Amino acid sequence: MKDFNCKGFLLIALWAIVGFSCKKKEKTDTSDIKGHYFSINQYALDQWNTFAGEPFLITKTVKVNSGKADSSLTNSDTISWAPIFKLFAETDISDRKFLEQYTFTQFDDNQDLTHNFFYQAKDEDEFTQKLLITIDQYTSKVKGIYIETYKKTALANTTQKLYYQPMKEIQVQTDERPAIGSKKYTIVQYIFMR
Numbered sequence: 001m002k003d004f005n006c007k008g009f010l011l012i013a014l015w016a017i018v019g020f021s022c023k024k025k026e027k028t029d030t031s032d033i034k035g036h037y038f039s040i041n042q043y044a045l046d047q048w049n050t051f052a053g054e055p056f057l058i059t060k061t062v063k064v065n066s067g068k069a070d071s072s073l074t075n076s077d078t079i080s081w082a083p084i085f086k087l088f089a090e091t092d093i094s095d096r097k098f099l100e101q102y103t104f105t106q107f108d109d110n111q112d113l114t115h116n117f118f119y120q121a122k123d124e125d126e127f128t129q130k131l132l133i134t135i136d137q138y139t140s141k142v143k144g145i146y147i148e149t150y151k152k153t154a155l156a157n158t159t160q161k162l163y164y165q166p167m168k169e170i171q172v173q174t175d176e177r178p179a180i181g182s183k184k185y186t187i188v189q190y191i192f193m194r
């Protein structure tokens with residue numbers, strides 16, 4: 001009985017130590033701040049509503065590690081859009097809970113004639129680490145969206161680089177580094193042929 005009480009005490013003590021050391025970081029109260037960050041979800045919905053039903057060909061290329069690229073030809077009606085939208089939707093930082101979690105910078109590129117809006121995560125544990133939106137200076141249309149993500153688990157560290165050039169290209173680069181086993185670097189590219 002004495003041995004059981006000692007083990008029980010040690011388990012409770014260990015739980016308390018882990019519980020206090022894993023305390024979540026307090027986030028800033030943003031209830032008095034107006035606005036929100038750029039919404040990837042709203043932008044994707046706008047693109048869908050604008051171009052849905054418009055037929056066009058798409059070349060899909062997949063390359064894993066240093067292997068040979070595998071290409072296929074598909075079209076806008078038969079491609080599975082859900083997994084692509086899901087990748088981008090997961091990076092959305094427009095919810096008010098993300099306010100004050102990113103450093104925002106705005107700059108112009110007079111060579112490319114663009115306005116650029118850059119969001120950099122303040123915390124290395126945020127899933128969306130970087131978001132760059134490039135807008136044409138004259139038309140105010142989005143020319144490109146670039147996103148970097150980072151996810152760390154007990155099983156692997158995964159980084160992604162997502163790029164969308166409206167109605168021209170989607171590219172997803174995924175670098176998976178498992179705790180055990182070989183790393184896997186995948187590039188999936190969709191080229192729109194309109």
